[in-house]
Amino acid sequence: MREKTYFEKLLQPGQIGKVQTKNRIVKTCGGAEDVGDRNRAFLEAVARGGTGLIIWGDVAVEYPRGVTIPITARHFEDNKYIPLFAGIAEAVHKYGCPIFMQLFHAGPQAFLPAGLQTISSSSLTDSEVIELTASMKPKELTVSEIEDLVDKFAETAVRARKAGFDGVEVNAARMHLLNSFLSRAWNKRRDRYGCTSLENRCRFLVEIIREIKNRLGSDFPVSVLINGRELKIEKGTTVEEAQGFAVILQNAGIDAIHVRAFGYHGFQSIDASPRGIYYSEIAKPLPKELDWSHRGRGAMVPLAAAVKKVVSIPVIAVGALDPFIGEQILQEGKADFIGICKGLMADPEIANKVVAGKSEDIAPCTDCGDCARALLSMVQKSEFVPIRCRVNAALGSEPDYRIPLASKKKKVVVVGGGPAGMEVARVLAIRGHNVILYEKENRLGGLLPWVAVIKGPDVDGDATVLANYLENQIRKCGVEIKLGKKFDAAQVSEINPDAVILATGGIPEVPVIPGISKSKVISVANLCQRVKDDLELMEPAVMRALNKYWEFIGKNVVIIGGTVAGSTLAEFLVERCRNVTIVAAGSIWGDEPLLRSPALEKVVRMHEVQCREITDSGLIVATAEGKQSTLEADTIITALDPRPDLEFAQSLEGKVPEIYLVGWESNQPRSIMNAIGNAYRVGRSI
Template sequence: MMKDFSKLLEPFRIGKVKTRNRIIKTASGTSLWSTGERRVTEKGKAFYESLAKGGVGLIMVESPIVEYPFDEPGDVRMRIDDDRYIDQVAEIAEVIHRQGCPAFVQIYHRGPWLQPYAPKRPHIAASPVVPDYSEFDLHATTAPKELSVGEIGELTELFALIAGRIQRAGFDGMEINAGCDHLFASFLSRFWNKRTDEYGRASMENRSRFLVETIMAIKRRCGADFAISVLINAVEGGMGDEGMTYPESRSLAKILENSGVDALHVRSHWLGHHVGSYNHENLFYPEPCVPLKDFPKGLDWSRYGKEVNVPAAEIIKREVSIPIITVSGIVPERGERILRQGKADFIGMCRPLFADPALPNKLAEGRPDDVAPCTRCGTCQKMNGLPKECRVNGALGTERYEVTKAERQKRVVVIGGGPAGMEAARVAAMRGHRVTLFDKSTKLGGTLPVAAMVKGLDIENIPNLINYLARQIEKLDVEVEKQREFDVAWINRAAPDVAIIATGGVPTTPRVRGIEGKNVVKSADLHGRLKFFLRYLSPGTLRWLTKFWMPVGRSVVILGGQVAACQLAEFLVKRGRKVTIVEEGDGLGERLIPERKTRLFSWFRKKGVTTMSGVHFDEVTSSGIMVTTKEGKRLLLEAQTIIPSLPMQPDTGLAEVMKGRVPEVYLIGDCREPRLIPDAIADGWRVGNKI
């Protein structure tokens, strides 16, 4: 593992602002705010303080609301549309500066967007262009309003006013998001800009005029030393021959440098794929959305979206002398190489810093193997005003990010070595407790290896999470007892102060006649078989072998339609099975990440997967399963194999045994309430900090 991150950790500058290193926390909405007049919350401040304490070079704070009353219901952001909010926003700058870290605020106007939670918000653009419909995008079927020259001038002054408030709040600079398909991008791109006036499509000078005038207005108001970074699309896809091209973006970069911009944040955009344009792995889920040959040209698509924008940054860097920021799934080792190769000046990171805000400090301390890995699971991609969560970092979205030493050391036993148990053991040991972890399997991880085998490793890397947690508890001298059923007699011998039960849930078998039939593969049996093979094979190897043989027929009905059932269906379809998903409840795929749910069900439709909700399971027969639809119609769903995949049930049996034997008993993970990996990690974090 690389330990020399000297280039990544080297201080640098954006204009007059000196950064602590070359890692930038890029802006991303967290929804850690309130919706009232008092927008800034302790959770929001705690998050940004954790980043600053963690050693990042520069923080780009997420965009506040810049205009009102066009606030959006469910749009949980800070406000900066009036002077009365300056003191609140200043609290964010203060907690960041307290740790010696510089901070910018990103601003943008959503322009032609028409989001599902804001159907009444006016949408505006350079021209009244209506893109082709895409289920993966945010555009309306009605044309946005074309801005008049007078309205452009009003918005220019509005952005300058906002910049002045940001400066008065104590921030060191700002970033203008002129990328994606926000308002400024609608002027820069020939696809959106059909104007014939001085802001029109005739030349890049015209198309960039609105942006340049805004930059100059900000510099006049805030002074030349107030740093400005601009985010741009270096290349655009999905727009025919009217999207931004490299010759155009090179010209734009020079114009922006000459206008006084201090740095360029270089990205790309694919119209019709909003989230996929910045979390690029979504474009490959569950398979590439179009053949790879038809992906936008001039970018690096060889790593499932990782480092996709680096070629764009390199091209723009050749044209200007101001610093270039590159982003897109860049891990520290690759970031170091990119900087050494001169392809960029800064590495933008977002999700890796959600997973571990202390990443920069750990690199500086020579502890890269202690960095909690981002698994690219998409948990932080929840939208519609929901607060950010992280599969790996149970602290995200809370007011507490640091583990503090306990007042008194306790003897702690953790029973179960899945994600909840390992996280609880890790945190308890960090607090100074003496911890023993029991797990009946040969390997730690609980059901995580099975999940890795089913989900694959190309997009998400669950084994990285298993290895990280196992490595941490080993370093913290947690006593691990593998291949050992917990014996209550151990309680009498060791006399623990605390018992944390993380034994997982109990499989649910639907109450339906014929469920014991030979054509039924119960989830517990399937998991048992997989776990047996995973003793000897890696998840990747076992996944590869399943392409050649599985104990499952060619046609399958899955009973259940929630997360695990949907992911199992995807796995089976990729192995040539004809799949039907039936769910007794009203919803399918609940708690799947919204973007991935949309893409998965779109893929299901293309692959001929039948999905049914609101059905009643009547009887399993040798030919399949009889169901009654929500319309009251009885159907035989023919299948060679029936697989129940229902949410598990809590398993509280051991907790009952522990009562009266151990002073403190906690249930965490699925044995308390069957949910998902992020919930298990959050349980472990919470209880580990409590004891």
């Protein structure tokens, strides 16, 4: 815990143009949010949570060519949308928080419907399309089309102000249209917008800034987001070039500059998750311009710091920052504002908790990437998927983030101290119920320690942090915790609960296959238990690194079941030089190519396969067409989803007025996000 006084700089008021902020925390844009009630509720929670400034949107200035995926509602090319966006500004202003709308044009990144062509600074050859990971071969913009787009950006800024937004951020980062002019990797033009000088590369952006200021007055705040470095691409923007852009943009009148990195070929997600570089295999070599001393936290800050050296306007840094690193960055003069996106999705009340001296109550973002996966899933399926967070179940689901007091106080027994059990206990206790939690083992956390081992310290090692956070919260909320104690029907008359919640994780399913009892077969459930027992002796990081520990798993592994547990275990084993095949009767988690990690790419995936027999040499399988083959295997791991413990529930029937099973979302993968999400919703309903 840190006292409020530790965060001296972070809590200092700030200013961008004429806009005052109560502190230096900026909620950076987390696109793909919808524009309806759920999104409004989230932004309201961020504003109520004491955040200094919200940058929201990634709102396209043109439709459909300007959006990344056509199904989004975040485009503002017409005045008829003003009331829609005004609702967002109004919700945020209720709590005295200013809000900027981020404006953008997807350009060559857009995934357009058939018949439409993307646009860019220059056309590309076939090999350049592949190299730059463009969605298709773009059309080069003519000068009159550029002029038309300058008008569209400025008009959208005018609409944003009419809708009540306090400023705009022009997104010239990633591989969007404006970046295609800034970056020499994209820009091959020889005219006044061409690649021959920094001024020419900035000209389109400068014209947009001047036109916005022209129409809205020089005091209407405009921030610009740039790639401070483009990684893994020839002629990608360098730090020195980014400094040059910053000076030109400052001279054009911008009020703040927001700097991060972008990359290609293994580095595409660096802007959304610099810590993700370590998962599932470390992307090498780690770029030297970034700071890897905190394994990705604050990695992109050197880019902001480099820009800060050459400008006098405020600089926004971003990338896996939290209040602690944020304070340090401000103290060291590396930036003026601390951008946080995912952290505020996990806990919209960061600022208020810091002010109250309760930083230990901040719910941790585990950098699991589940929120970003929703985005990729949307691109993949071309259908709207609400962004959800594994830690904050309200995100994308609740119209109001405040947890209301229950109308009637009840005595509730929660059975199981995993993430679902702790989350439901937390919510129930906040609602004023009297909660007793039983955990048969001697520690809380359920499968989270196993997850920390399998997924590692950079993505889900924070699973341990999540377990500690939940445990701390339920203790503080007054939940009575009974460790090493089983709860069964016999105790009902003694405790007399109004409700019992079963969060036991279910009963492991074992497939019925001849040979299943052979010694080479092990279930994920047994593997988890073995690992959890041995974690009494060593830390998750040590267990991960100890190759000898994993020698009981042979070189050739077959995993039966396309579950989250099976796929994440497969990633882990591939990294440990095992040849892994997953066989499943249906789909396999990670089937969508965009959602697959590099390690998962190396796993052989066999769909619609029936398991016939386990022999001494491996697993005999049959395809849907009846073709039979043997998959050589030294180890076979069964990873089917467990089934709900209905027998336990039935044993309580007639004895307890209310019985709930939590941790299960029907037809959803069994993930931490779905377990916590379900527990949260049940907790709110009792």
